[in-house]
Amino acid sequence: MVTSRELGKTRLPLWAAGFVVLICVAILGMSIWREWEARNAELRNAEIDVANLAHSLIQHADDTFELADTLLVGLVHRLEIDGTGPDTITKLQAYLPTRKSSDRIRGIFVYDATGRWLATTERLDFSKLNNSDREYFQRHRDSPETGTLIGRPVKSRAGGQWIITASRRVNDADGGFAGVALLTIDVSYFAKFYQRFDFGPNGSASLLNTSGILLARSRDEGDTFVGRDLSNTPLFREWGSRPAAAIYYFTSPLDGVRRLSYYQRSNRYPLMVLASKSQDDVLAPWRRAAAARMTFVLGLVLLIAVIGFLLVRQLLQRQRTAQALVAQEANFRLLAEQSSDMVTRIGLDNQLLYVSPSCVRITGWSPEELLGTSSLAGIHSDDTERVEQAVTALKNGEAEEARFVYRQRHRNKGEIWAEAALHVTLASDSGEIDGVVAVVRDITEQKDLQDKLASLATTDGLTGLANRRAFDERLADEWARARRDDTQLSLLLIDVDHFKKFNDHYGHVAGDGCLRAIGRILSAHAKRPADLAARYGGEEFAVLLPNTDPAGCAEVGEGIRRALHDLALLHVQNPPSRLVTASVGAATARPAQATTDCSTLVAAADRALYAAKDSGRDRLVMSGQVVPWPAKTA
Template structure:
């Protein structure tokens, strides 16, 4: 080594040592900070999970409550529509309601109003004379709408008890279908508040039950001012269309100004939303205390490292000549790793191999002596070669210092292998000019094969081996767009195994799985065209997408499926009269013309046709096969 080189390296070593120690201190501090931040995020994430579980339980509780109300109301509505609302019928109904009162459980009271709002019957011990509820919002909505579903109203003050209540009501009709009155069930807001109080969410935590349009139905804790508040202008409800049915939600409460960590969940059956929250300060209080202790220890450690570092740098200044000489000698040899399991290659500026490690025998099948001096890119797959050449050229020009690339390469014994190479330029010590590239390569074939298998499994149903619901939805959207673009018909068959629950009950779930696999194989055999998609839609339901297929083709495919199952002749003693496994099929055909039309219409139409097939006796393609222009 020249004296110039030694003089250049020696003074720099203490400086680099000081920089290195500084970087160590910075790295320790950064890692500690990152760890604390990660711990903070983990604390928040764990709380999110707790809130999610709580919201799920509370949403189910609320749904059960209104499901009970719906059941009770259905019974009363049925009696009213069968017996009428004459004096004798109402007397019998009052007796029936009085008998049911002890069994209502969560339901506070039942009320029956005629078409004028006059009280006809109730579980409350009040005089009905002169009482009229025609001014209530729920009454007006039922009078104006033919909807027979359950209506969950805004909280109101009870006229019989004076407390806040949540109303659940249904309309009943005269025999001619005209409005006959309203049946109402009430649930005390206090019932939900008392139930929510069971859960410890800290001093500032809260649980809220809201309607889907943002009205506060119940809240715990409640200071008497929260019930009935309109929160529809808050971000949670303003952005409802863009949000999933459930999720974490961080916000500053408009009710008390507390920064909250929460989880909301929308009921699957009713227009309700549960919001379980904790104050973010309370969640993070233990973390802040522990983080302060840990960071104090880290700062003390950094101070010790700094003191030792100063002493170390001073020692380096004394020994810098000897250390610089050692670093200069080792710098020429550290790039090559003879014992590495990966293949280490040095490539010259002429793109020929100057050195290759013994691992080449394992990675590409050729020993090092046969590769020395050969073109480094000779074995690269022709399709990948332009990418690899471009990367190597960029490294040689100094546009990149290091890079990583995955490509296919020829193997001596195998057809081809996938190679991942990490490349880095090397430079002349004195001038800094690039003099080659060092590549560290490993065999990635198994990894690539696993990626391909996982990609395939993501589109298949695990039991039947045919397409899953997710893949079907993607193909439906793609074929819907193509049918609209090309003006071709798009057909869909919805298939349901007849009396499959009875089959499982009689033959067992393992036999049920075998049955589903057989049905799936019959569908897969029928879907012969590349664009046809046979998929498991859920449970014992299957679906068959038939692009460019008209009504006749749809009916023919349905007949083929039924014939295939008849040939299989799977015993099903509970499926009369054939006592064999059969399917009911609903079909729909769409001629897509409207650019705004949704593909969901086709699924809904096929589902309706399936119910027609079931109503007509099963084991058939329903006569309600739907054809429409959308």
């Protein structure tokens, strides 16, 4: 009769096989979950990007149509007061070109009650032209509404290009229909403006009205999509239940590309913008990285499966390997566990003549508080001179535009980073420079991210020390400084003795802990601000000691070696001390007396390090009292 103990022994290989399968499934499951989270993170970052772009684009659209609205109000007011008699029209024909002071405005037109052209900024014979067939004209004629109407894109009769119309009704003295004042904006103006932004290879920006008519699009060669009716798409079919601004994923009905986007409705005009990126473009870097990571994970799982199979087969052959199998299973478990912008106008006296309402968000002060103050107020003292020089160059006609980053005081947040784009403005009567327009954006978050990325690029993630790249740059700088000041420069190269054996015996987790402990020792001994402790590669470290002679270099090296002894990290594979020890190679140079570069100092310290290893390890070897550098040539 088979006892329960014997039955347990016979089932042990099956349990071991199940355990290996569980480990493999766990590793695959964790990897898939991690990749899914990484994918979602990429999409979230892209959502933030398109949201920021949409905010900027809707502000630009609002500003553009606000300008058009302002011009139309003034023009209609003049027509309704002066009438449309021949003398008035003659004066108006001369007056209109002076109002076309912005590259946003394509043309300005005035039509009488029959649609006949009365005046325009276009240089053409319009005596026989009539626009009574246009939709905007008929709507103004049939409706007493006097507000500005933003119409569908149409082909211009003056130039043949696609234009967006903004128009207002002109009434006679009795309130009857007397004609239409029209202002046009080239569709290509918006398309060119959108091309300034990076939407990716297959991304796009679109301007639409709230009825679903496409007014302009960045990726529209030949204006193929202008005027397209998209009111039957899901975005507009569900328009009533959607918020004014939100993330929106969709497959484009124009080119079939799957996109993630952010739409933003204007709160002033019947407009919206749709900033989008191709989902494939956003996820392409993640897919490449995920493929590499999953290849590694699958290789690891395959390795674990093969080892498990061999262990199970040995269990079937010999029961005496049961304890070894338990240890291997523990090793497998360990492997699995490790496995929106402010716009200002600046006068020639540097006073703020206009400040947009978004200044409250950018600076914390209202437009009323900023008007009449100096444009340089609130700029950090270290940046004031540079900003003032740029503004002065623009006002003197030395440049037409400028862009720079500076620090700006915020009323509530203290200090922020801002990016400003400046353009000169010209007087309408003389054409001379009469000021500067500045568009200011808060880039504090982007600047903080850049600083963090810069820090990560020069820091070793495991030990917190400087990485190899930072060490090489610092070595070159200190070499040049020592040559200039005629001082000595010392270098320590430190290698952990038998570290591979330590990793093989205690595992990579313990190995990482050992390296972090050594990093803390090096940080403690690199006391001076100019000293630099770095992870040179693997288990090798470096300490750069500017303005240090051989005696001082040896003292620091011996201090590091003794501190590692005092730490008493157990390392049974490192006789005779059976503790973690290190070999140290040291070199000192006087660059002013050398004709070679800093690589010679590294080579000298490296030779000293190998000498320390060959001499029995756990010791410091100096590469001579002062490295004999080649003499300078005359």
